[in-house]
Amino acid sequence: MCSIAKQSGLRVFFSSTLVFFFLFLSPVSSAFFTSTVFSYPYTLKDLGIAHRISNLTGKMLIINFSSPSCYYCNLFDKETLTNKQVQEFLRGNYIYVKIEPGNYKTTFLGKSYTNDQLFGVFGIRGTPTFIFMKGNQVVTQVPGYMKPDVFLKALRYLVRSVENGLKESFESYSKREDNFTGNPKILSVNKSDVEFVLKNDKNAEYVESMPKEVDINKLYITNSQAIANQLNKAGVIRVLLAITN
Numbered sequence: 001m002c003s004i005a006k007q008s009g010l011r012v013f014f015s016s017t018l019v020f021f022f023l024f025l026s027p028v029s030s031a032f033f034t035s036t037v038f039s040y041p042y043t044l045k046d047l048g049i050a051h052r053i054s055n056l057t058g059k060m061l062i063i064n065f066s067s068p069s070c071y072y073c074n075l076f077d078k079e080t081l082t083n084k085q086v087q088e089f090l091r092g093n094y095i096y097v098k099i100e101p102g103n104y105k106t107t108f109l110g111k112s113y114t115n116d117q118l119f120g121v122f123g124i125r126g127t128p129t130f131i132f133m134k135g136n137q138v139v140t141q142v143p144g145y146m147k148p149d150v151f152l153k154a155l156r157y158l159v160r161s162v163e164n165g166l167k168e169s170f171e172s173y174s175k176r177e178d179n180f181t182g183n184p185k186i187l188s189v190n191k192s193d194v195e196f197v198l199k200n201d202k203n204a205e206y207v208e209s210m211p212k213e214v215d216i217n218k219l220y221i222t223n224s225q226a227i228a229n230q231l232n233k234a235g236v237i238r239v240l241l242a243i244t245n
Helices: 002-008 017-023 047-057 071-080 084-093 115-121 148-164 191-200 225-233
Strands: 060-065 094-099 105-108 111-114 129-134 137-143 185-189 204-206 219-222 238-242
Touching: 047 060, 047 094, 047 105, 047 185, 047 191, 047 238, 060 148, 071 148, 084 094, 084 148, 094 115, 105 115, 111 115, 137 148, 185 191, 185 225, 191 204, 191 219, 191 238, 219 225, 225 238
Parallel strands: 060 094, 185 238, 204 219, 219 238
Antiparallel strands: 060 129, 105 111, 129 137
16 A cells, blocks of 8 residues: 555545455456446546545445456456445545556646556556555555455445444454435535535436435535424435535
8 A cells, every 4th residue: 555655645634444454355357257347327437536525425436446358347347346345435436437557647646647557556466456545544455356245235334434433343344234325414525516416426316395205315405504404303324515606
């Protein structure tokens, strides 16, 4: 993780508990499969855009370093990302970006990078590898394939650890049941940020009144404090309140 800090100014925020746990749990492979499967409809491909949305929404960012020819990457897409519970928790609590090798360019933390360069910046040695970030800080790095139940446990564990201060080890946490859905919050954003999120996040929806059916994992945006409060009370994980400067 030191290479990340030196090359891009990122800081490691969390312990390496998950890294060591998954190293023995999941293989890292570059074996040939078929072709990339985009099984999660809210997947982003631009790290700079994903990072900005993550900061605006206060959600953690998952960077999935993947490869079209990687067997376990495709297995993760087909078996894990298609899981309904995984998709719902991801929608509510994370911004998910998939990075594959290539010359696609993005601007991340004020610098221009190709996808190939991002693999080097983050010190990626095999795929799949998952980088979890909060703000400009790396929370942890998890290499290897994860089954749906294990991935969902990891997603919940990291939100509880980073946002709620959970001190329990992942090994201990993974042995007990937890139906945690997330921490409902209201965040204020300006007009330009609202436009950016609505343009780039398929999970975002602008509302002027309470929806007939509230989806707690949808990102609602409103300019009404009263509506924002009602959505928050209904359990919506993230509400953005548009403010005028």
